[in-house]
Amino acid sequence: MMRIAVLADIHGNLPALEAVLAQLERLQPDTVVVNGDLINGVPFSTEVIDRVRALGWVMVRGNHEFYFLDFGTERAMPGCDDPARWGQLHWLVETITPAQGAYLAMMPDERTFYIPGAQPLRIAHGVPGRNRVGFHNRQTDAQIVPEIQGVGERTLISAHTHVQIDRHIHIDIDRSSTLQFDPHVDHHAPNHGELHRQWHLINPGSVGLPLNSDPMAQFAILENVPEQEEAGGWRVTMQRVPYDRRPALEAYSTSGMLAMGGVITQLFYWEIVTAEPEIVYFYRWAWEQGYDPDNATQAAFDAYVAATQRDHYVRTRDPLYQSTRIRKD
């Protein structure tokens, strides 16, 4: 039997990674794969790169690696020179060494594991070829299938949305007029040409910035099992590890990342506290209210806080604020 630990979306959260490492010591998986977004968000990106490099883990690159690798090139995100919106990236670019950058530069964008005696495992941060596509449990199978129909393997490990997913996606080809079968899309497809297809879609959740309302560090263990036990031949055991978030939260000030990163960095801090999609909440509110969160980030954020008092909501859940207050009392 093969046991694979799948980690994703560490986002520079070293304290969370250390907690996961301690759990891996106990679980003793055969191998560890990290499915993208190693860096950016929490102020320990360089430490996380060094740690993961030293461990020799199997890596897959995510979109946050590309924010770094594309910066200053013609591929860069539009507007990323603006320090009010992209100051956190500027801090990161100043922090990462050339050797660390080269490590990110040479990572693959996807992997396929062909383990003897087991069915293949396709691994990509979003879906193969697109690292910013992600999945949520509230989506229907019919919504998910168009994104994964090119995947010939029975099991796809995604990441990116920072929520744990372990579900089987089914589709009847003849009922879906928009779904075309491309016979050239994948020669490994075991159910190629059939009228019914299914995939095992897995997201291990996020080590460093979970967004499923549970702030614990999350990952998954996969074990190969007979097809009759689980379609696709891989069984998932989700893992959630508690850890002390205060060192990560403290580092936002002490590292200088918050001072340079401004609003976006504040929102990443909030996500550690609440495990809710604070950046999405802010963007959604700003667009609905007619603000421009990309080009007038601070003004939009000030209006957001004034209107929603989200800072109060976060503070009541902030372990750093709580412990400071208790010490003062």
Ligand SMILES: [Fe+2]
């Ligand atoms: Fe991520």
Ligand SMILES: [Fe+2]
């Ligand atoms: Fe991502």
